[in-house]
Amino acid sequence: MKRNIRLTIEYDGSRYQGWQRLGGDSNANTIQGKLESVLSKMTGENVNINGSGRTDAGVHAYGQVANFHTDCMMSVNEIKNYLTKYLPSDIGIVEVSEASERFHSRLNAKEKTYLYRIAIPGVSNVFERKYLWYFPETLDIKKMEEAALLLIGMHDFKGFSSIKKTKKSTVRTIYNIEIKKTKKEIQISYTGNGFLHNMVRILTGTLVEVGCGKIKPEDITKALESTKRSDAGITAPPQGLFLVSVEY
Known part of the structure; x- marks a missing residue:
């Protein structure tokens, strides 16, 4: 059974085209795209990440929540350290934690x-x-x-x-x-x-x-x-x- 990893993320959205990955545009500069690229390299898997909401181009976040599923066995601290090392400096990982199998950052938001x-x-x-x-x-x-x-x-x-x-x-x-x-x-x-x-x-x-x-x-x-x-x-x-x- 794949692990479900929950992230709390902060970012300066000034130079990004928003949260959401833009279809097949590999050149699109989005928060989701940056995260998925680093996570895919970290895990060796094709990672798809769910965000709690799709912030627009130029919008910022103190506490965006996202989750992804993986077979990777790195600890949550190792995941956080890896992301901190390889993500751009205007995207920060506040917290990494294990989530329940059914947790979905957007669908479960209250x-x-x-x-x-x-x-x-x-x-x-x-x-x-x-x-x-x-x-x-x-x-x-x-x-x-x-x-x-x-x-x-x-x-x-x-x-x-x-x-x-x-x-x-x-x-x-x-x-x-x-x-x-x-x-x-x-x-x-x-x-x-x-x-x-x-x-x-x-x-x-x-x-x-x-x-x-x-x-x-x-x-x-x-x-x-x-x-x-x-x-x-x-x-x-x-x-x-x-x-x-x-x-x-």
Whole structure:
């Protein structure tokens, strides 16, 4: 019986085309592709790795979770040391552990938390510039929090995604949205049972448009009811987004 190995991974997505391996494009620069290449050399097997979610090009992770099956008998510490040695320096292995035979990092995920970071205008962020959205206007946090409350709960978030047609459900539950302002940035944290493609970035873009007065908090309800992409806000750029953690 093959072992099932679980990885917790952090990465700087700045120079990658996202998490997901891109079909037969051997030149595609993806996180999944880098991991599978190193794992296949380590095990002598054709390794396929499952990720908890497919982060977009330019998106980062503090706690992406993935798993793969192998006959390799290296210890979890040896696996971690090998990956640390041969992976690029912008992909790090936080933890390696044995998982149950049936564990699947995406299908078994119960809760995910994402963080989006927005720079405050006029404040220098030289060392964090690649990981923030430089939105040029001052944002009204209270209005953003008022709008965020309307997003919490179970809703059809089709209008807050880039999905055009799908047979799968677009209903998701957001448990919490927390907006925090520091001296240099605004941090928006989202926790839910799952997120659609580009959903966090569109939620962020919508809250930012509320914060700068372009749309009203109550327009959130209209966007949820219509499920039309045109009724939600802009899509925030990828560099400010981080996958923080996945719970099982």
